[in-house]
Amino acid sequence: MSSFETLKSRNAGEWQAYREHDFVCRLGAGTLPEEAFRHYLKQDYLFLVQFARAWGLAVYKSRDLDEIRQGLDSLKAIVDVEIGLHVGYCAEWGIPENALADLPPSPATLAYTDYVLETGLHGDLLDLHVALAPCIIGYGEIALWLKAQPFLKTDGNPYTAWIEMYASPDYQALVQSEIDWLDGRLARLDDAAVARLCAIFGIATRLEADFWQMGLDLI
Numbered sequence: 148m149s150s151f152e153t154l155k156s157r158n159a160g161e162w163q164a165y166r167e168h169d170f171v172c173r174l175g176a177g178t179l180p181e182e183a184f185r186h187y188l189k190q191d192y193l194f195l196v197q198f199a200r201a202w203g204l205a206v207y208k209s210r211d212l213d214e215i216r217q218g219l220d221s222l223k224a225i226v227d228v229e230i231g232l233h234v235g236y237c238a239e240w241g242i243p244e245n246a247l248a249d250l251p252p253s254p255a256t257l258a259y260t261d262y263v264l265e266t267g268l269h270g271d272l273l274d275l276h277v278a279l280a281p282c283i284i285g286y287g288e289i290a291l292w293l294k295a296q297p298f299l300k301t302d303g304n305p306y307t308a309w310i311e312m313y314a315s316p317d318y319q320a321l322v323q324s325e326i327d328w329l330d331g332r333l334a335r336l337d338d339a340a341v342a343r344l345c346a347i348f349g350i351a352t353r354l355e356a357d358f359w360q361m362g363l364d365l366i
């Protein structure tokens with residue numbers, strides 16, 4: 148029987164490269180150049196706006212009222228809460244809101260958001276969730292992974308708040324509900340359908356790793 152674990156284990160190399168990317172390790176060690184983090188934060192604003200559209204698409208791709216409510220709740224959370232928090236967080240890092248609005252997207256941002264939206268547009272609701280899974284579930288796993296590393300620096304690390312946000316019980320509960328949802332859907336599928344979803348998951352995971360790399364390369 149397939150589960151979220153199947154998606155991960157069949158993309159073990161991609162998943163590890165994403166989770167343990169140099170950007171992530173340097174966040175944990177507190178050695179990431181602040182310019183790299185600022186660049187990442189700015190592009191992440193653009194990512195979050197497209198992520199909101201992806202939840203709008205999830206509403207459209209829903210087949211019943213429960214699914215519509217789930218997509219709508221996620222859409223409202225991102226639009227009413229998370230983008231506002233991100234704008235506030237950017238301001239703390241010296242990035243004013245007006246610097247975010249006209250920002251050109253990096254190739255890595257475009258590649259990732261286009262892939263997620265295209266996958267959802269041409270596929271069904273499960274395809275879309277699988278394309279979003281590295282984002283939603285990955286960040287939760289990365290925060291916990293970092294907290295278990297001997298090189299983690301907490302005191303005086305400018306990135307501690309970021310790590311704690313994704314390690315928090317609130318965020319971990321959201322991760323678990325997404326894993327449960329995926330497990331419920333994946334358990335009913337035949338091997339060919341699972342193989343197709345593994346391919347989507349692998350590509351989305353690679354595009355997340357490219358997003359980290361974009362932060363390091365400042366492109």
Ligand SMILES: Cc1ncc(C[n+]2csc(CCO)c2C)c(N)n1
Pocket residue numbers: 191194195198221225229281282283286355358
């Ligand atoms: C490139 C990129 N990937 C994943 C996230 C994480 N993330 C995006 S939206 C959201 C909330 C889930 O509803 C979370 C955790 C990010 N910020 N940027």
